[in-house]
Structures are given as C-alpha cells and as structure tokens.
Amino acid sequence: VSLRESGGGLVQAGDSLRLSCTSSGRTFSTLTMAWFRQVAGKEREFVAAVWSELGDTAYADSVKARFNISRDNGNQKAVHLQMNNLQPEDTAVYYCAAMPGPGWSRLTEHYGWWGQGTQVTVSS
Numbered sequence: 651v652s653l654r655e656s657g658g659g660l661v662q663a664g665d666s667l668r669l670s671c672t673s674s675g676r677t678f679s680t681l682t683m684a685w686f687r688q689v690a691g692k693e694r695e696f697v698a699a700v701w702s703e704l705g706d707t708a709y710a711d712s713v714k715a716r717f718n719i720s721r722d723n724g725n726q727k728a729v730h731l732q733m734n735n736l737q738p739e740d741t742a743v744y745y746c747a748a749m750p751g752p753g754w755s756r757l758t759e760h761y762g763w764w765g766q767g768t769q770v771t772v773s774s
Contacts, residue, residue: 651675651763653746658768661736665772669731671746671765679703682751683721683729684761687742687770694745696756700729708754713740736772743767 657669669685684699698709698719707719718732729746747761755761 651681651748653748653763653765655744655746655765655768658744658770660771660773663737663772663774665736666732666734667736667770669733669744669746669768669770671729671731673727673729673748678727679723680751681748682754683719684747684749684754685719685729685731686745686747686758686761687740688745688767689742694758696758697744698731699754699756701751701754706754708756710756733770736770738772738774741770741772743769 652674653671655671661667682699682701685697686694687697688694696710697713698717700707700719700721716735721729745767746765748763749761
C-alpha cells in the first residue's frame with residue numbers, strides 16, 4: 651500500500667483546511683484509514699479514523715467538534731480530513747496511515763502503512 655498526502659499549508663486561526671490522502675495497491679475499501687499528527691520532539695498522536703462499509707469514524711477528543719474524516723472507496727481511493735476552526739495547537743505534520751480492517755486503533759504500532767506527511771501551520 652502506498653499513501654500520499656496533500657492539502658497542508660499555512661493558515662490563520664479560525665480558518666479551514668482539507669487534507670487528502672490517496673492510496674494505491676491493496677483493495678482500499680478493506681483498509682482502516684486514519685490521520686495522525688506529530689509536533690517536533692513529541693510523540694505522534696491519533697487524530698481520526700474511518701473504517702467499515704458504513705464509514706464508521708472515531709476522533710481524538712481535541713478535534714471531535716472541529717474535524718471530519720471521510721473516505722472515497724470509488725475511483726479516488728482517498729481519505730479526507732476536513733479541519734475547521736483551526737487553532738495554533740493544531741500545528742503539526744499530519745500523516746495518513748492504513749491498517750487492515752475490520753476495526754480501528756488509535757495506536758501507531760497497529761498501522762503498517764504510512765504516508766510522508768504534510769505540514770499544517772496555524773498562525774494566531
């Protein structure tokens with residue numbers, strides 16, 4: 651499985667960004683897809699995950715009311731992270747990750763495939 655993120659950038663507090671991650675290789679619809687983020691010097695942390703045919707989702711408490719994860723199992727084979735009302739504490743490198751379904755996890759060690767990451771910077 652190969653993952654590639656896009657959509658990062660520099661925004662101001664209160665703005666929105668949409669990250670996308672495209673996948674190639676293994677049957678995309680069977681994968682649990684997730685977003686993690688990492689600040690330099692800190693551990694990588696779970697942000698959101700989406701899995702199953704029904705598109706079940708899970709979020710970190712810090713983003714639950716502001717971020718939305720979705721997936722396109724069709725031609726795009728992509729997962730998206732809509733981030734609204736961004737705050738300076740959301741500044742990080744955001745990584746797309748995949749693991750075989752079913753189910754989900756918030757632990758990095760359960761995800762075997764990772765993208766290169768995309769930088770999101772939120773200025774105050």
